Amino acid sequence: MQRENELSTPVNDTGSLLFQPIADGVAAGDYCSTTHRIVVISPLPYSLHLLVRELTAKCYDVLVFRHLDDEALGALPIDLMIIDLTQETELETAAKALSRFQGVPALRLVRPEKLAGLAGDEQGSFAAATLMNWKTSTLEQVLERVHKLLQQGTRQNGQRNEQWQLKDLMVDGNRIAVYRGTDRIEVTKTEFDLLKSLLDAGGAALSRQQLMDRVWGEHYFGGSNTVDVHVKSLRQKLGDDPKKPKYIATIRGVGYRIAD
Numbered sequence: 001m002q003r004e005n006e007l008s009t010p011v012n013d014t015g016s017l018l019f020q021p022i023a024d025g026v027a028a029g030d031y032c033s034t035t036h037r038i039v040v041i042s043p044l045p046y047s048l049h050l051l052v053r054e055l056t057a058k059c060y061d062v063l064v065f066r067h068l069d070d071e072a073l074g075a076l077p078i079d080l081m082i083i084d085l086t087q088e089t090e091l092e093t094a095a096k097a098l099s100r101f102q103g104v105p106a107l108r109l110v111r112p113e114k115l116a117g118l119a120g121d122e123q124g125s126f127a128a129a130t131l132m133n134w135k136t137s138t139l140e141q142v143l144e145r146v147h148k149l150l151q152q153g154t155r156q157n158g159q160r161n162e163q164w165q166l167k168d169l170m171v172d173g174n175r176i177a178v179y180r181g182t183d184r185i186e187v188t189k190t191e192f193d194l195l196k197s198l199l200d201a202g203g204a205a206l207s208r209q210q211l212m213d214r215v216w217g218e219h220y221f222g223g224s225n226t227v228d229v230h231v232k233s234l235r236q237k238l239g240d241d242p243k244k245p246k247y248i249a250t251i252r253g254v255g256y257r258i259a260d
Helices: 002-007 045-057 070-074 090-100 112-119 139-157 189-200 208-215 226-236
Strands: 037-041 061-065 082-085 106-110 130-133 163-166 170-173 177-182 183-185 248-251 256-257
Touching: 045 061, 045 082, 045 130, 045 139, 082 139, 082 170, 106 139, 163 189, 163 256, 170 189, 177 189, 189 208, 189 256, 208 248, 226 248, 226 256
Parallel strands: 037 061, 037 082, 082 106, 106 130
Antiparallel strands: 163 170, 170 177, 177 183, 248 256
């Protein structure tokens, strides 16, 4: 019942729910098999704390900016932008964001008195962005709209959005990149493929031979030591201790798997 009440709460509510536990989020230690990166731009981010909390509970990576940060956003893969237009000063910011990140789905949160005016701007910078009433929309409605926009964006891009969340790492299959926060960790294509293979296994152990077949191909005749060398290099780049693994665990006599 509490969960249903939260989801029916207006998205801008700043009541006593701020420090309430999440009922059905991701358990501690788990990683998300797939995720999307959502950027929230709001001059008053605390007013959207319920929305941000629910998005993270549903395996979305959420980055919150008070203002448009071209340098930071330009270095990151973005799947969706949520822009708070409740303040008049943010209209220019939103126009710049939508212009710079064309092709990225956007959701605009606006006050009801501004809804009609912005909805009529069919030729302007806001034409491609979806509008939602900031005052009356519930969390459940916003989350449903976010899900639909992400689905539409994936279909329009013509490719499957392949992203994994592994503890504090975001693994981007489309960019062949690994990120810790906003920092990109430089890995080789082979190292990336090893990590992706382990993530695809969903926590199951893979033998060295299985990894060789998946990464190098069935016709590769190198020794199993090749896998160990590349895993060692990958661990060093990720800052992973093989004795106390955070990302990749060794299964003695078998091979490797994603660490608990």
